[in-house]
Amino acid sequence: MTVSLQSTFGSAFIGLVASAVLYGVTILQTYLYYRNYPEDSRILKWMVAILWALDTVHLVLCTISVYSVLVLNFNNPPFLNTTTWSMNVQTDFNGLIGIIVECFYARRVWIVSRNMYLxxxxxxxxxxxxxxxxxxxxxxxxxxRKDFSNLVWVTSVGLGSAAAADMLIGLSLCYYLSKNRTGFRRTDNLITTLMKYSLTTGFLTGIIACLVVITFGVMPNNFVYVAFFWLLGKCYVNSVLAALNSRESLREKVHPPGSSFLNNVTPSSIQMTRRRPTITVNVETAKTSDSLFVSFSSSCRSQVNGFPKPLPGSPSTQASSVTVPSPIHTTV
Structure with missing residues (x-):
């Protein structure tokens, strides 16, 4: 069987270059995480370290695979019909990255939904x-390698499951977040931001997984699918790191520094008499490593002869709360 270098390791080389670029982003995000969040739990720190290590080993294996063919076996066409041990083993490192990240997001889905079946x-x-x-x-x-068509079903089911999980995660987070809109502009804007992020990350990895399935199903005997597959693990790692590193900016959306009056008084209380409203707003911000909990409590009362009385047409106390899957704890 005639094998084209362009469609095999030419495609793999393009995938390697793109993967190396994303790995550079991984290094930067990992550095920012450990610098900005030293108080995170050991579990999160170990998870980030393991993901970085797996991503590093995966890139090394991909580099060995391309180097073995394009350098060590240069001008050796028969070698194109074989696969190297590094090309075979790198699949498992991508799989390990995938299951860790999907479990991380599954926990987020559990936080917002409490749906055991989902x-x-x-x-x-x-x-x-x-x-x-x-x-x-x-x-x-x-x-x-020329008989890789026998493994099409394995890739189709395996990466099809990954795509289904990623898209289900994105849709689930968006659905449950949208149900928890509070009517408070700042928090609703935060929820909208989280919904957009969830859809983007979930569908990005899902689409890449689908591209791997399609290209491998149509062209199982070349390495066009490899270029997409090598990018998949890098996108998984960077999606988690981006989620962890975005916590401070998300917290500031709820409680921005230097914000005025009702947004940054801790606590703030204004009292007026003779049917003028009494408004009490409490703001307290603290970070945890599990979720973003935003709750609101405000009261609107009038005073008649020195006794508080709810204003006509409004409840004496309005309260709402929402738990969203970001590692922040905020009470407003």
């Missing part, structure tokens, strides 16, 4: 993605 479906899809990645690796060692 969270369970996402976790099952993540496990299928990882398990079939191992099956693909084993099959790659047992199969010559």
């Amino acid at each position: 969270t369970g479906i996402i976790l099952i899809l993540a496990v299928i993605h990882f398990a079939l990645g191992i099956v693909f690796t084993v099959g790659s060692f047992e199969t010559v």
Whole structure:
């Protein structure tokens, strides 16, 4: 069988260059995370360290794969019909990254929904993605590259599960966040921002996974699919790091520094008499590593003969709360 260098390791080389660029972004985001969030829990710190290590090893394996063919076996066309051990093993590192990230987002879905079945479906899809990645690796060692068409079903089901999990995560977060709009402009704007972020990250990785499935299904004997597959793991890692590093900016959307009157008084109280409203607004901001909890409590009362009385047409106390999946805790 005639194999084209352009469609095999030419495509892989393009994927390697793009992956190296995204890895540079990973290094920057990892540095910013450890510099800006030293008080995070050990679990989060270890998760970031493990993701960075897996991403590093994955890039090294991809580099070895391309170097082995384009340099060590330069002008050796028969070698194009074989696969290197590094090309086979790199699949599992992408799978490990995928299951860690999908479990991270599954926990976020659980925080906002408390839906056991929805969270369970996402976790099952993540496990299928990882398990079939191992099956693909084993099959790659047992199969010559020209017979990779026998593994199309493995990739289709495995990465199809990953795409389904990613899109389900994005849609679920958007749905439950939209249900928790409070009527407070600043927090509703924050929720809108989180919804856009959830859709962008979920659908980006989902679309890349679909591209891998399509290109491998149509062209299983070249490496066009590899270029997309190598990008998938980098997008997973950067999506988590971006979520963790965005916490401070999200917190400032709720409680910006230097904001005036009702937005930054802790606590603030204004009292007037003779049917003039009494408005009390409490603002307290604290960061945790699990979720963003935003609650609002305001009261609107009038005073008649020195006794408080609810204003006509308005409840004596208005309160609302929303829990959104970002590692901040804010009470307004």
